[in-house]
Amino acid sequence: MPGRERRRRVLVADDEKLIADTLAQILNSNGFVAEAAYSGEQAVEKASLLHPDLLIADVFMGGMNGVESAVLIQKILPQCEVILCSGQIASEELVHNARLQGYQFVLLLKPVHPQVLLDRLNWMGRADGAA
Numbered sequence: 403m404p405g406r407e408r409r410r411r412v413l414v415a416d417d418e419k420l421i422a423d424t425l426a427q428i429l430n431s432n433g434f435v436a437e438a439a440y441s442g443e444q445a446v447e448k449a450s451l452l453h454p455d456l457l458i459a460d461v462f463m464g465g466m467n468g469v470e471s472a473v474l475i476q477k478i479l480p481q482c483e484v485i486l487c488s489g490q491i492a493s494e495e496l497v498h499n500a501r502l503q504g505y506q507f508v509l510l511l512k513p514v515h516p517q518v519l520l521d522r523l524n525w526m527g528r529a530d531g532a533a
Contacts, residue, residue, distance in 0.1 A: 413454040413456070414439070415439040415441070415458070416438075416487075417441055417463040421460070426438040441466065442459070442466030442467055445457065449478065456485065456526070457485070461496060472507055476505060483526055489513070
């Protein structure tokens with residue numbers, strides 16, 4: 403439709419299914435098109451099909467962690483922004499190492515209040531002109 407803005411696509415990756423599904427529901431209810439993935443591997447697979455504008459991923463997941471999946475997704479989709487979430491201090495080192503390789507991932511500490519996340523997403527949308 404003319405004059406209608408495209409809703410930003412978000413992929414939520416968390417090995418805790420309830421968290422991934424709940425966050426995707428919150429995002430869908432707030433103007434985004436969101437889907438959930440339940441592992442790092444599944445996130446990479448879905449990203450290659452969905453071409454999300456944004457990845458929100460838990461850092462520590464069984465198998466491929468969130469940082470590894472984010473790196474692979476940005477290799478496929480360089481424009482995909484990444485927010486990593488973790489409740490563990492050790493995640494800062496993983497994110498720091500990714501930054502040394504040239505990846506600019508945002509790290510938010512869990513628990514992240516949904517409104518804080520929505521505010522961040524809306525700010526990111528304005529910053530890149532994609533609102």
